[in-house]
Amino acid sequence: MAAPLDVSPSGELAPEAPLAGVSGRVIEGRSLGQIAWMRLRRDKVAMAGGVVVVFLILVAVFGPLLVQNPDIYHANLINPTFSRPNGPFGGISLAHPLGVEPVTGRDVLSRVVHGAQVSLLIAFLSTALAVGIGVVMGIIAGYFGGWVDSVIARTMDVFLAFPLLVFAIALVGVIPSSAFGLAGNALRIALLVFVIGFFAWPYMGRIIRGQTLSLREREFVDAARSIGARGPYILFRELLPNLVAPILVYSTLLIPTNILFEASLSYLGVGIIPPQPSWGGMLSDAVTNGYWSIDPMYMIIPGLAIFITVMAFNLFGDGLRDALDPRSSR
Amino acid sequence: MGLAALGAAAALALAACGGSSGSSSGGGSGSSSSAGFNAAVTSVVNPSTHKGGTLTFGDSSTPDSMDPGNTYYAFMWNLTRLYTMPLMTYKSCPGQCGLQVVPDLATGPGVVGDNGLTWTYHIQPDVKFEDGTTVTSSDVKYAVERTFDRTVLPLGPSYFPLLLAPQTPAYPGPFKDRSKNLMGLQAVQTPNPTTIVFHLAKPFADFNYVVAIPQTAPVPPAKDTGANYQLHPVSTGPYKFQSYQLNKLTTLVPNTYWKASTDPNASQLASKITITWNMNANDIDNRLLAGDLDVDAAGTGVQAAARAKILSSASLKASSDDPISGFLWFMYLNTKVAPMNNLHCRMAVEYAANKTNLQTAYGGPVAGGQIASTVAPPNVVGQKNFDLYESTTKPGGDLAKAKAELKLCGQPNGFSTGIAYRSDRPKEVQAAQALQAALAPAGIKLSLHGYPSGTYYSNFAGVPNYVHAHNLGIETGGWAPDWPDGYGFFDFITAGDTISPAGNTNIEELNDPVVNNLLSKMASTTDAATRNSYTAQIDMQVMKDAAILPEVYAKSLLYRSPNLTNVYVQPYYGMYNYAVLGLK
Numbered sequence: 008m009a010a011p012l013d014v015s016p017s018g019e020l021a022p023e024a025p026l027a028g029v030s031g032r033v034i035e036g037r038s039l040g041q042i043a044w045m046r047l048r049r050d051k052v053a054m055a056g057g058v059v060v061v062f063l064i065l066v067a068v069f070g071p072l073l074v075q076n077p078d079i080y081h082a083n084l085i086n087p088t089f090s091r092p093n094g095p096f097g098g099i100s101l102a103h104p105l106g107v108e109p110v111t112g113r114d115v116l117s118r119v120v121h122g123a124q125v126s127l128l129i130a131f132l133s134t135a136l137a138v139g140i141g142v143v144m145g146i147i148a149g150y151f152g153g154w155v156d157s158v159i160a161r162t163m164d165v166f167l168a169f170p171l172l173v174f175a176i177a178l179v180g181v182i183p184s185s186a187f188g189l190a191g192n193a194l195r196i197a198l199l200v201f202v203i204g205f206f207a208w209p210y211m212g213r214i215i216r217g218q219t220l221s222l223r224e225r226e227f228v229d230a231a232r233s234i235g236a237r238g239p240y241i242l243f244r245e246l247l248p249n250l251v252a253p254i255l256v257y258s259t260l261l262i263p264t265n266i267l268f269e270a271s272l273s274y275l276g277v278g279i280i281p282p283q284p285s286w287g288g289m290l291s292d293a294v295t296n297g298y299w300s301i302d303p304m305y306m307i308i309p310g311l312a313i314f315i316t317v318m319a320f321n322l323f324g325d326g327l328r329d330a331l332d333p334r335s336s337r
Numbered sequence: 338m339g340l341a342a343l344g345a346a347a348a349l350a351l352a353a354c355g356g357s358s359g360s361s362s363g364g365g366s367g368s369s370s371s372a373g374f375n376a377a378v379t380s381v382v383n384p385s386t387h388k389g390g391t392l393t394f395g396d397s398s399t400p401d402s403m404d405p406g407n408t409y410y411a412f413m414w415n416l417t418r419l420y421t422m423p424l425m426t427y428k429s430c431p432g433q434c435g436l437q438v439v440p441d442l443a444t445g446p447g448v449v450g451d452n453g454l455t456w457t458y459h460i461q462p463d464v465k466f467e468d469g470t471t472v473t474s475s476d477v478k479y480a481v482e483r484t485f486d487r488t489v490l491p492l493g494p495s496y497f498p499l500l501l502a503p504q505t506p507a508y509p510g511p512f513k514d515r516s517k518n519l520m521g522l523q524a525v526q527t528p529n530p531t532t533i534v535f536h537l538a539k540p541f542a543d544f545n546y547v548v549a550i551p552q553t554a555p556v557p558p559a560k561d562t563g564a565n566y567q568l569h570p571v572s573t574g575p576y577k578f579q580s581y582q583l584n585k586l587t588t589l590v591p592n593t594y595w596k597a598s599t600d601p602n603a604s605q606l607a608s609k610i611t612i613t614w615n616m617n618a619n620d621i622d623n624r625l626l627a628g629d630l631d632v633d634a635a636g637t638g639v640q641a642a643a644r645a646k647i648l649s650s651a652s653l654k655a656s657s658d659d660p661i662s663g664f665l666w667f668m669y670l671n672t673k674v675a676p677m678n679n680l681h682c683r684m685a686v687e688y689a690a691n692k693t694n695l696q697t698a699y700g701g702p703v704a705g706g707q708i709a710s711t712v713a714p715p716n717v718v719g720q721k722n723f724d725l726y727e728s729t730t731k732p733g734g735d736l737a738k739a740k741a742e743l744k745l746c747g748q749p750n751g752f753s754t755g756i757a758y759r760s761d762r763p764k765e766v767q768a769a770q771a772l773q774a775a776l777a778p779a780g781i782k783l784s785l786h787g788y789p790s791g792t793y794y795s796n797f798a799g800v801p802n803y804v805h806a807h808n809l810g811i812e813t814g815g816w817a818p819d820w821p822d823g824y825g826f827f828d829f830i831t832a833g834d835t836i837s838p839a840g841n842t843n844i845e846e847l848n849d850p851v852v853n854n855l856l857s858k859m860a861s862t863t864d865a866a867t868r869n870s871y872t873a874q875i876d877m878q879v880m881k882d883a884a885i886l887p888e889v890y891a892k893s894l895l896y897r898s899p900n901l902t903n904v905y906v907q908p909y910y911g912m913y914n915y916a917v918l919g920l921k
Binding site for chain 1 (some may be wrong): 691702
């Protein structure tokens with residue numbers, strides 16, 4: 008353990024300086040943020056991922072305003088005997104660029120776009136929840152150590168060992184159709200955000216705890232402590248800014264995981280209530296209703312949407328990590 | 338509760354999925370001349386007396402039980418005819434002829450006495466079990482007694498405890514009551530080895546249909562192993578169990594003590610029968626089309642992939658049948674939940690519903706069914722066609738009439754209500770959404786409430802208090818009668834006295850004195866013609882009450898393997914008659 012007085016001359020050039028901290032000594036006008044941005048810009052794959060992510064967010068926010076009503080039936084586009092869309096590739100036409108849904112004839116493009124909104128909303132909110140809880144718990148466990156660390160670490164173990172999927176199915180099954188002042192899909196979305204976010208925080212918590220453990224022995228923490236700073240100040244004013252990089256990186260990587268989890272819950276029938284579309288729900292329809300055998304296109308499209316989204320977030324997250332922490336790989 | 342279990346079986350078969358294996362060559366042994374599409378619905382295809390060969394059945398699920406006293410699946414009732422002889426059965430013939438209930442183990446239909454309170458059957462004196470012992474009336478009585486113990490045999494229907502005269506203390510079944518040489522049930526008497534008398538609690542005109550359920554197939558008390566009896570039911574039919582690997586493979590071989598003269602409704606053509614359970618549903622279809630498998634035991638029709646293959650090939654289509662299965666898919670329109678308690682609001686729903694989209698939701702005109710305008714399907718005896726709400730003339734729905742009814746209801750701008758459905762049944766989910774989309778233009782807003790099918794009747798739609806508390810004005814449902822007459826069809830779903838606090842099957846909570854009166858008349862009228870004339874009257878009254886929105890008379894596309902002989906659809910089962918099949 009480093010003794011508080013055993014410090015090198017203060018105000019040195021800190022190679023591990025925080026992202027936006029240490030203002031006094033700007034070197035040649037380039038902040039660390041700028042350096043990271045420069046590195047990120049050079050990483051073409053990560054930039055491509057980032058562009059797709061931005062595009063997806065725009066689609067999720069504004070797309071539903073532009074496409075047609077996703078709940079309108081187009082029975083005339085369906086061959087009732089075979090239940091499949093008329094025409095090749097799932098009934099792709101000018102009016103329905105991604106085809107129509109088997110049985111109902113609902114426009115696939117508008118359902119994918121509306122599904123993007125739901126999937127991304129749940130993914131972002133649950134990630135925010137997981138990151139919020141994970142950062143607070145991780146930073147407290149790492150900084151205070153001792154029994155606090157033990158309790159939190161064991162709690163995280165319990166959460167990680169929890170049979171989450173079973174719990175999620177059971178929970179969504181027993182919650183009535185209206186509760187907590189919410190009803191229908193608002194309730195379902197809140198529930199999914201809670202289930203996904205509340206059980207994903209230990210991943211974030213562990214990373215933050217580890218980072219905090221190494222940071223708390225650093226000189227600047229000792230310095231803050233020596234001038235009389237208390238726990239909360241050190242936690243949130245000294246340590247937290249130094250944790251921005253891992254938080255940013257792992258949030259970006261947690262989002263695709265949560266998208267997949269939401270899709271699997273919808274696939275298992277405990278996700279969004281129809282007719283509200285969601286990607287997992289569309290995949291589920293394709294499999295349980297046997298659409299895959301009569302209209303493979305209908306399965307490919309939501310599958311592709313999930314694939315592209317998850318890959319874009321992952322590529323962007325990896326690039327971000329490389330940019331913020333060039334020692335980690337390569 | 339009717340053949341509700343059949344619906345579950347159908348859903349299981351339909352929900353099965355996964356990669357298809359095996360070759361998809363199709364074509365079968367196509368060279369043989371096919372009889373044509375729907376040929377086996379009205380006539381016997383490939384009539385023959387040729388013996389020999391192994392008849393192979395496949396099933397994508399498992400039987401609820403192979404014990405004739407413990408099964409409620411329609412296809413199992415069909416299969417049990419291969420190894421059992423109940424007192425009565427359905428005549429083995431295609432078309433309307435096959436709806437007749439005829440004596441099987443009995444020598445004639447029941448003789449009614451004591452003002453309808455006793456039913457007496459005489460049984461054939463020379464029918465033998467597979468071990469050569471002669472069947473007596475006490476074996477039949479024992480089979481009936483077994484059905485009283487729902488802890489040992491929980492799966493079959495429970496008509497006997499319901500209909501027979503009660504005794505005190507209540508009869509617990511022969512597994513618990515070992516007294517009187519296992520003959521403790523007082524409501525069934527066996528004055529001599531060939532006579533059996535049933536004492537009823539009140540007159541019940543349909544009793545011949547009740548004893549046609551496989552539960553009256555004789556069971557020798559000494560051979561009964563309770564829940565394990567299904568591993569080797571003692572045969573009285575043309576075939577006996579050689580082996581049964583539970584839920585894997587059943588092998589049947591000819592029963593040497595069976596005589597065609599005592600059992601004209603079954604035959605013994607194949608030299609061996611195998612039933613393979615738990616096969617992949619698409620694999621079954623591929624094997625059927627390739628000629629490696631003879632019959633899909635479930636009888637609920639081929640999967641979507643095979644449907645496309647069959648219907649787009651003229652030769653395959655000629656080897657398929659599309660019979661009415663006997664099932665009605667419909668929506669209960671609740672008569673107690675406001676504003677659906679107003680007749681005109683319910684009529685608005687009847688008019689606004691887009692019947693074509695509902696039909697597509699259930700699988701379209703071939704695999705789903707025919708658009709229904711009456712509650713009773715055409716294979717209910719006495720059913721008559723009528724169309725009060727333009728279901729067939731304007732299948733897209735009549736918005737103008739719906740809006741006019743809404744005005745009469747005092748809700749000119751529409752209203753909001755909930756619709757309950759079984760969320761693990763894709764077709765019902767589709768139907769609920771289709772109705773939601775169709776009612777929206779009329780201003781009727783449906784909120785969707787999905788429930789698991791296992792507890793749909795016990796905890797949700799079948800609990801009136803739950804329905805009222807959650808404002809569920811509409812509930813999806815399906816119904817097939819346990820026997821094909823109007824009473825069997827309508828009693829459970831429309832009689833006022835069947836409304837119960839849980840497990841309710843009269844979900845629309847209809848309590849119309851006209852309907853109740855017709856049903857009670859029907860229960861006490863033994864003259865078949867008079868009784869069957871009530872069917873259409875009840876049907877008409879229920880539709881006038883707009884208590885049920887019929888969707889489709891279910892149909893299933895069956896592939897008729899060219900290897901089979903004596904193939905026809907027995908309308909009572911809505912599938913091929915398994916008791917008479919043979920091989921070329």
